[in-house]
Amino acid sequence: MPLRVGIIGAGIMGLSLAQRLSSNGAQVTLFDREPQAGGLTTYHDYGDFWWDRFYHVILSSDRHLIGYLHEIGLGDRLRWSPARSGLYAKGRMYPVTSPWELLRFPLVGMIGKVRLAHTILACNRIRDWRALEAVSVEEWLIGLCGRRTYEAFWKPLLLAKLGEQYRRVSAVFIWSYITRLFSTRDTRAQRNQLGYVSGGYRTVIQRLETLIQAAGGTIRLGTAIQAIESAQGGGFSVRGNGRDEHFDRVIWTGPIDGGSPLATKGLVSVGTSSGPVEYLGVLCPVLVTRRPLVPYYTLNLAAPEIPFTGVIGMSSIVAAEETAGLFLTYFPKYLPSDDPQLKLPDDIVKPQFGEGLRKLFPDLQEADIVGLHINRAAKVQPLQVLHYSKRVPTVTTRHKDFFILNTSQFVNSTLNNNAVIGAVNEFVRTHGRSFESTPDRSPAVLETVEAS
Ligand SMILES: Cc1cc2nc3c(=O)[nH]c(=O)nc-3n(C[C@H](O)[C@H](O)[C@H](O)COP(=O)(O)OP(=O)(O)OC[C@H]3O[C@@H](n4cnc5c(N)ncnc54)[C@H](O)[C@@H]3O)c2cc1C
Structure with missing residues (x-):
């Protein structure tokens, strides 16, 4: 008997895990409280086309992710495109993609530029990230490249990626960000290419759903798991939508923080001495326009007067036929997960956003705009505060049949789907064989876990 x-959570982690375990013979049921699979990687209806709810790209160095896309038969749907970066400061946009453009960037002096190059080289030389957990990213970058270069170059990048909470984050964040960007042996031309799957992540999610179901798995969407209770004869009873189902093993892939009853009821101990894992949320207006807004994939903003911290020109890399000939631009702002701004109704967010938009693009006309979508998520990016690795839950828990596999466990990497697939690969390598066996009915410790 299999x-x-x-598996709780049908984000990319839960989906790929369910696909792997079900194709190896386990009888998998995948739960998600949302009506649509995909989690943060899910898709959105932009009217004339579907694309990712939040912006996603693939780097040429994302070997786990690219390997997996080939494995599930989507290798031929990968597309690559040159990408440019920019920085907006003092009312102007500056290109900062190539070393040549950086050399011409007027807001950092020549000595600052040398120190900027030194910072990137220094990052690439560091192998042991643990010492970086003790120092704040701001302090570390100022020490390496001076305050002026920090303010002009790094601070807008930190604001774009983390919002105001960047002040609490350790230097591991920027180290892992830079090493991810430069972790490829590709030529510079290849390194500046960004990738996507034709059809967006919708293609990937739907392929995974098909593969899971073809392997005999079940996907239960719209089912928020409220309790996981260990059963006397072994295994667990999982409660969702008023229904209990029995499983020999349970894997939790959703966020866990200190406020979650899951973290406090016994099976999981999170951040006992150092505090809980905290998450950032994101408020992300998305504009569909008849003309392109920026030639950049990322434009970081050093402009406190503008109510978002980055501009992501998705259409600068995605072929026009993918988006019905229209142009897609995301305007993210990262906020603490309990920030009231994340709950503001769309009719309050839209005019505030419109004001910032007019400052950044004074010549944008109403007639250029096809649609404005306000996307948001409360628990996105685990905040890599000082000594973060002491806070995270372990994969194996006090209960031999209960596992946690989630993005909070990325202690030395940024939040990205390459790391997600890497974690799933590692889980399958370490525990996969035991999921191929028949159930062990030895009695389990009696405990009840409730999920938020
Ligand atoms: C704005 C933004 C930009 C990004 N850009 C990139 C990028 O360019 N490249 C890249 O590789 N990655 C990017 N990412 C990161 C990528 O989206 C994440 O790595 C990925 O989505 C994490 O997947 P996950 O399955 O671990 O978590 P999630 O997607 O958070 O999935 C967890 C799932 O658990 C479910 N869940 C939680 N609690 C319960 C419960 N009680 N019952 C049932 N279900 C529950 C949730 O509904 C959710 O679907 C970006 C993310 C964001 C938000």
């Missing part, structure tokens, strides 16, 4: 496995 092992019955319940």
